[in-house]
Each structure stands twice: as C-alpha cells, then as structure tokens.
Amino acid sequence: MPAPTRDDPGDVATPVEPDVVVLPAFAAGDVTAEADLPNEVEPWLDEYAFDRELAVPGANAPVRYTDDGVAITPTGMGKADAAATVTALLRAPGLDCSDAAFLTVGIAGASPEAGTLGSVFIADHVVDWDRKQRWDGTADDDPVETMRLLPYRPHDYAYGLDDDFVERAYEWASDVALCDTERAREHRERYSQDAARGAPTVAVGTTLCGDEFWHGAHHAEAARWLVDRYDAGEYATTEMEDFGTAAALDRFDRTESYLSVRGVVNFDRPPEGRTAREGIDEDLDAATVELGLENAFRVGSRIVDRLVE
Structure with missing residues (x-):
C-alpha cells in the first residue's frame, strides 16, 4: 500500500477521533527471530485503507487511521511497552480517544485444556502473572506450595472486563469462519486433552499476562492456581501485553471500552513424552503463528466492522 500521509499532532487543528483503536503488539522490525515470523500489523494494512498517520510522542509507532474511524498502532512487546503506548495515545494532543473502543488483536499461547491451535479467545478477565511471591522449594514440591499472592498488594x-461488551463482541464473532492447516492438525494429535485435539473455535476466557515466555506443566499448574485465587476462572491464553494495556486504560477509567482478542499459536506445555525445552524450541514456528494471526484478524476485524457501523 502507498505510504500514508503524515500528520504532526501540533499541526492538527481538529483532533483525530477514532471509533476504535486496534492495538497489535508488534510490526515488522519490532522483533528479531531466527525464523521470519509474520507480524501482527500486516493483515490490517492489507485490508483497511490507513491513508494517514499521526505522530504520537511516547508511543511505540505512529498511529495510522482511516477516514471511517479505524486507527491502529503497535504497542511494542511486553506490559511496560503496552502501558506506555496506551498512555501516550490517551494524552496525545492530536488524538481524541474519549469515545473510542480499544481492541488488542494478536497472538497467544494457550492451555491445551482450554483450546487449540488456531482458536481465538475474547478475554473476560486479564490477570498479571508476574506480581506474586515465590521461594525455593525442593524438586518434589508442588508448584503452588512455593508461591502466594503478594501479601502487601494494594x-x-x-x-474483569465489561461483561456486556465481551458478550456483544462474542455474539458478533462467534460465527466467523476460522481457517486450519495440516501442520496444526498433526501437532494437535500429540496431545491427549479433548480441547487441544479439536478444531479451532471462537470462545471467551481469561488471559494471563506476563513478561516471561514460560513453558511447561509445572508453570501451568502455578498459572492455574494464580488465576483461581483471583476468582478469574480458568485461564485460556497466555500473552505479554494485555495487563499493561488494561492498567493504562484503568488510570483513565476506560476499561469498560477494552477488548482483547487472541489467536492461539502454541500450547503452554509439551505433549506427553517431550520435555518442556523441546516444546519451547520446536513447537512455535511461522506456520502456527500465521494460523493464529489469520484467525485473530478474522475475529478482530469482524468486531471492528461492527463497532464502526
């Protein structure tokens, strides 16, 4: 697509007023990897006419926007980057997001007890994985016996995201046709859980956000315990940005206008007979990323289109 027309916030007489702001984590150049992985912004640039862009001080990248109310910018990877970018958007002089919905659309890992490769989850809760207390145990200790919630947390x-908004988004997107691949079907067959072996679906579930890319049954049990202690149900997806996004929106009383849409690209633990190291080194590749990214875009764009209508 042609390069968008660039605007400086100091030169915009009337602020840009988007109806929805799409927040992928990364664009091309935001990450480095041995494999050439697809990026989360590209599908949107291929399908929407983002003809203009606005420089926003403090954001990870300029905000691109269309004439009919859709804006997009990658937040950067991790909670700190996401929080910084969203705060910058909410304070930008040339951008008025007072009536905008905010929509994270990106990729995630998933518990094989909740879903499968290519499934898409709309979050009803966002939980922080990192702020807890842990101590050394023995090799035989249950993981939940060596951790607890921070006793001095404020x-x-x-x-908990807005129930009505989440339900409405799910109703809009529940019949979206999801794609699948032979590579994903072969990988599912290694797992014994029914949810992992099924076809991709659209569902609602808790997302667990952390700055470390953990993998393995030991950590998964700790994750399950943590989410349960917060009365947030069973976690479905794992990712790195959404708690930072939600925290920034909460500072401006805007969490009721936030949705998280995540396409599953890997499981959070290996199948039986494989080590966690083998799983984390071998099971995330361009093919599974492309599948989860495509399905996340299909669901996310359906929600965006309904919002601007």
Whole structure:
C-alpha cells in the first residue's frame, strides 16, 4: 500500500477521533527471530485503507487511521511497552480517544485444556502473572506450595472486563469462519486433552499476562492456581501485553471500552513424552503463528466492522 500521509499532532487543528483503536503488539522490525515470523500489523494494512498517520510522542509507532474511524498502532512487546503506548495515545494532543473502543488483536499461547491451535479467545478477565511471591522449594514440591499472592498488594492484579461488551463482541464473532492447516492438525494429535485435539473455535476466557515466555506443566499448574485465587476462572491464553494495556486504560477509567482478542499459536506445555525445552524450541514456528494471526484478524476485524457501523 502507498505510504500514508503524515500528520504532526501540533499541526492538527481538529483532533483525530477514532471509533476504535486496534492495538497489535508488534510490526515488522519490532522483533528479531531466527525464523521470519509474520507480524501482527500486516493483515490490517492489507485490508483497511490507513491513508494517514499521526505522530504520537511516547508511543511505540505512529498511529495510522482511516477516514471511517479505524486507527491502529503497535504497542511494542511486553506490559511496560503496552502501558506506555496506551498512555501516550490517551494524552496525545492530536488524538481524541474519549469515545473510542480499544481492541488488542494478536497472538497467544494457550492451555491445551482450554483450546487449540488456531482458536481465538475474547478475554473476560486479564490477570498479571508476574506480581506474586515465590521461594525455593525442593524438586518434589508442588508448584503452588512455593508461591502466594503478594501479601502487601494494594489491590488484586486482575481486571474483569465489561461483561456486556465481551458478550456483544462474542455474539458478533462467534460465527466467523476460522481457517486450519495440516501442520496444526498433526501437532494437535500429540496431545491427549479433548480441547487441544479439536478444531479451532471462537470462545471467551481469561488471559494471563506476563513478561516471561514460560513453558511447561509445572508453570501451568502455578498459572492455574494464580488465576483461581483471583476468582478469574480458568485461564485460556497466555500473552505479554494485555495487563499493561488494561492498567493504562484503568488510570483513565476506560476499561469498560477494552477488548482483547487472541489467536492461539502454541500450547503452554509439551505433549506427553517431550520435555518442556523441546516444546519451547520446536513447537512455535511461522506456520502456527500465521494460523493464529489469520484467525485473530478474522475475529478482530469482524468486531471492528461492527463497532464502526
């Protein structure tokens, strides 16, 4: 697509007023990897006419926007980058997001007890994985016996997103046709859980956000315990940005306008007979990333189109 027309916030007489702001984590150049992985912004640039862009001080990248109310910018990877970018958007002089919905659309890992490769989850809760207390145990210790919630926390590190908004988004997107691949079907067959072996679906579930890319059954049990302690149900997906996004929106009383849409690209633990190291080194590749990214875009774009209508 042609390069968008660039605007400086100081030169915009009337602020840009988007109806929806799409927040992928990364674009081309935001990450480095041995494999050439697809990026989360590209599908949107291929399908929407983002003819203009606005420089926003403090954001990870300029905000691109269309004439009919859709804006997009990658937040950067991790909670700190996401929080910094969203705060910059909410304070930008040339951008008025007071009536905008915010929509994370990106990729995630998933528990094989909740879903499968290519499934898409709309989050109803966002939980922070990192802020907890842990100590050394023995090799035989259950993981939940060596951790607890921070005893001096000022509040629980979990957000319940707006039930009506989540339900409405699910109703819009529940019949979206999801794609699948032979590579994903072969990988599912290694797992014994029914949810892991099924075809991709659209569902609602808790997302667990952390700055470390963990993998393995030991960590998964700790994750399950943590989410349960916050009364946030069973976690479905794992990712790295959404708690930072939700925390920034909460500072401006805007969490009721936030949705997280995540396409599954890997499981959070290996199948039986494989080590966690083998799983984390071998099971995330361009093919599974492309599948989860495509399905996340299909669901996310359906929601975006309904919002601007």
